[in-house]
Amino acid sequence: MATHDAIVVGSGPNGLAAAIELARAGRSVLVREGAAEIGGGLRSGEVTLPGFVHDLCSAIHPLAAASPFFRSVPLSEHGLEWIEPPVPLAHPLDGSEGAILKRSVSATADGLGADAGAYRKLFGPLVEDWQRLEPAVLGPLVRVPRHPLALARFGLAALRPAASLARGKFDGEPARALFAGLAAHSILPLEKPATASFGLVLGVTGHAVGWPLPRGGSQRVADALASYLRSLGGEIVTGQPVESLDELDARTILCDVTPRQFLELAGGRLEGRYRRSLEGYRYGPGVFKLDWALSGPIPWRVPAWGEAGTIHLGGTLDEIAASERAPERGETSERPFVLLAQPTMFDPSRAPAGQHTVWAYCHVPNGSTVDMTDAIERQIERFAPGFRELVLGRKAWAPADLEDRNPNLVGGDIGGGANDLRQLLARPALRPIPYSTPLEGVYLCSASTPPGGGVHGMCGQLAARAALRNA
Numbered sequence: 058m059a060t061h062d063a064i065v066v067g068s069g070p071n072g073l074a075a076a077i078e079l080a081r082a083g084r085s086v087l088v089r090e091g092a093a094e095i096g097g098g099l100r101s102g103e104v105t106l107p108g109f110v111h112d113l114c115s116a117i118h119p120l121a122a123a124s125p126f127f128r129s130v131p132l133s134e135h136g137l138e139w140i141e142p143p144v145p146l147a148h149p150l151d152g153s154e155g156a157i158l159k160r161s162v163s164a165t166a167d168g169l170g171a172d173a174g175a176y177r178k179l180f181g182p183l184v185e186d187w188q189r190l191e192p193a194v195l196g197p198l199v200r201v202p203r204h205p206l207a208l209a210r211f212g213l214a215a216l217r218p219a220a221s222l223a224r225g226k227f228d229g230e231p232a233r234a235l236f237a238g239l240a241a242h243s244i245l246p247l248e249k250p251a252t253a254s255f256g257l258v259l260g261v262t263g264h265a266v267g268w269p270l271p272r273g274g275s276q277r278v279a280d281a282l283a284s285y286l287r288s289l290g291g292e293i294v295t296g297q298p299v300e301s302l303d304e305l306d307a308r309t310i311l312c313d314v315t316p317r318q319f320l321e322l323a324g325g326r327l328e329g330r331y332r333r334s335l336e337g338y339r340y341g342p343g344v345f346k347l348d349w350a351l352s353g354p355i356p357w358r359v360p361a362w363g364e365a366g367t368i369h370l371g372g373t374l375d376e377i378a379a380s381e382r383a384p385e386r387g388e389t390s391e392r393p394f395v396l397l398a399q400p401t402m403f404d405p406s407r408a409p410a411g412q413h414t415v416w417a418y419c420h421v422p423n424g425s426t427v428d429m430t431d432a433i434e435r436q437i438e439r440f441a442p443g444f445r446e447l448v449l450g451r452k453a454w455a456p457a458d459l460e461d462r463n464p465n466l467v468g469g470d471i472g473g474g475a476n477d478l479r480q481l482l483a484r485p486a487l488r489p490i491p492y493s494t495p496l497e498g499v500y501l502c503s504a505s506t507p508p509g510g511g512v513h514g515m516c517g518q519l520a521a522r523a524a525l526r527n528a
Contacts, residue, residue: 059306061087061292063524066299066322067313067503069097069465073282074126074517075311075502080289082525084309088291091298094276095283097313097463098471099512101274105350105450109414110407112275113462114471115512116398116416117367119145119259121278122266123187124195124513130285137281138272142366142403145268148235149440150372154359156235158263165264172232179226180260183211187265194258195508195515215254216478220247220378222256230373236260237377238369241394243476244341244420246382247374251478268366270400274407278512302326302499309524311502313517315340315465315473316485319494319501331495334486338505341476342384343456343469345429346418350450354413355399356443363402370395370417370436384422389429393419395436412449423468424456465503472511473504484509492520493527500524 065076068090076086094100098114105111121127122139146158159165162180166173183190190211214222219240223233240247240256262268271277283293302310302322312319316335320327327335357363371377371394380390397417401408408414417437419429430453437444456469465473474480484491485505492500502520504510 059308061085061307063087063309063311064089064305064307065311065313065502066305067097067465068095068279068283068293068295069313069503070099070279070282070512070514071502071504071517071520072097072311072313073279073286074514075313075521076291077130077282077286077289078518078521079309079525080286080291086286086291087307088286088293089297089299090293090295093296095293095295096276096279097465099275099279101276104348104452108409109350109412109450110274111348111414111452112398112400112416114459114466115275116400117268117270118275118278118512119262119266119268120195120511120513122269123191123262124515125191126514126518130282132278132281132285135281135284135288137277139269140272140403141267141269142364144361144365145263146367146369147362147365148231148238148369149357149359149362150231150234151439153231154361156231157361157365158235158260160264160267162264169232170229172227172229175226176232179214180264183257183261184264186210187261195513196519211257215257216251217253218248218250219243219252219256220374222253223374233374234372234377237374238371238394241371241377241381242396244381244472245476246385247378248382249477251481255476270366270398270404272404272406302496308498309528310499311517311520311524312500313465313503314501315467315503315505317467318464323496326496327494329495331486334483338485339475339477339480340423340467340470341472341474342420343423343425344418344459344471345421345425345427345433345456345469346416346454346459347430347433348452349415349448350408351413351415351447352449353411353447354402355415355437355441356447357441362440363399366398366400366403368397368399370397370440381420384420387422389421389425389427389432390419391432392436393429393432395419395433397437421456421469423470425469426455426457428453428455472509476509481509490523492523498524
């Protein structure tokens with residue numbers, strides 16, 4: 058006889074969100090985590106030197122700030138404190154301040170010269186519409202929208218290639234580069250359809266909710282979610298990997314895994330079109346990640362860049378576009394687009410007094426074995442001469458290293474699968490309820506389901522709601 062109403066496989070943000078949603082509905086829930094620690098992409102640790110706490114995957118959390126799920130859970134009562142840097146994002150350029158995304162649309166636009174009006178025209182209405190757009194952006198795309206006019210205004214721009222939108226809307230390099238860096242979070246060539254949607258969503262969240270970071274590291278987010286789940290009666294066990302669905306005895310099973318792992322769990326129980334869809338599911342480029350322990354703050358050429366939690370290091374639109382085309386061709390870029398976070402500028406608890414941690418990665422072909430350490434550090438030195446002189450220790454993570462630590466990061470893909478238009482619409486397969494599977498009572502709740510990657514918990518919450526409706 059089953060001892061739990063539901064079992065959740067995996068304790069990443071979506072697995073924990075699914076478990077919380079089920080527990081709030083009165084179900085008895087067990088979360089089984091194969092690793093020794095909970096969290097999935099929400100882990101932190103001392104990987105360079107003692108006393109330096111680094112985020113092992115996610116670091117900055119705009120989608121958590123925007124997430125209806127996160128707003129619904131009282132995580133501050135369970136030890137979580139969000140920190141909002143004075144500036145969400147800086148985008149340096151050679152010979153100038155570049156672009157700085159501030160919380161205010163107008164203040165951001167004021168720094169973009171002749172493109173100020175165009176920036177206000179593009180982002181102003183979207184920020185005003187954000188509460189109407191949020192359910193559609195953070196949910197399945199294939200459904201009837203609650204606010205069709207607001208979604209139509211967003212969709213007309215969002216479906217465009219990011220490079221085309223940037224060149225069509227802006228004349229100056231700062232605005233074009235800012236948008237290119239935002240859109241490059243799609244981990245796709247910027248000439249691909251719908252890459253503009255990533256630039257728009259991340260830009261809007263920067264203005265509407267900010268790009269916060271958790272005090273003490275991203276592990277604190279997972280720990281707070283787990284604490285809240287336990288307060289609801291949920292249970293979590295670690296160090297207990299699931300090898301097969303057959304070993305799980307519960308009426309409802311939710312799997313925070315990607316299609317590759319789910320096929321292994323299901324064994325021969327899956328067949329037909331759904332199995333073929335999972336077998337054909339496409340993973341995106343990987344990332345090469347670096348963590349540094351520094352003796353002091355990054356010596357940015359422009360001091361204002363030190364006020365930003367996140368820095369996009371890639372130069373111009375053309376440079377970023379070239380960097381993001383390379384992984385698609387199975388190549389790495391000599392001047393990669395680098396996403397960098399400097400959390401200890403705002404959270405000194407993560408390092409010894411006066412010292413700092415830095416987190417950064419660039420996009421590489423899935424499963425790449427190329428060491429990108431020098432290329433990434435050259436991009437930092439380009440805008441912060443003397444950076445390398447501050448390095449006390451570093452830890453490099455190739456795609457295989459990331460996958461070893463978290464099997465969901467297949468080939469180093471941090472998004473749970475390629476973000477192209479087809480997989481945005483059919484993720485992981487085209488079904489009326491994308492979280493359901495042909496197996497009765499078994500659901501997927503990972504980033505390989507809508508709305509995709511990022512720390513927002515919505516895949517888990519929406520999968521759990523689907524399971525509750527069908528229970």
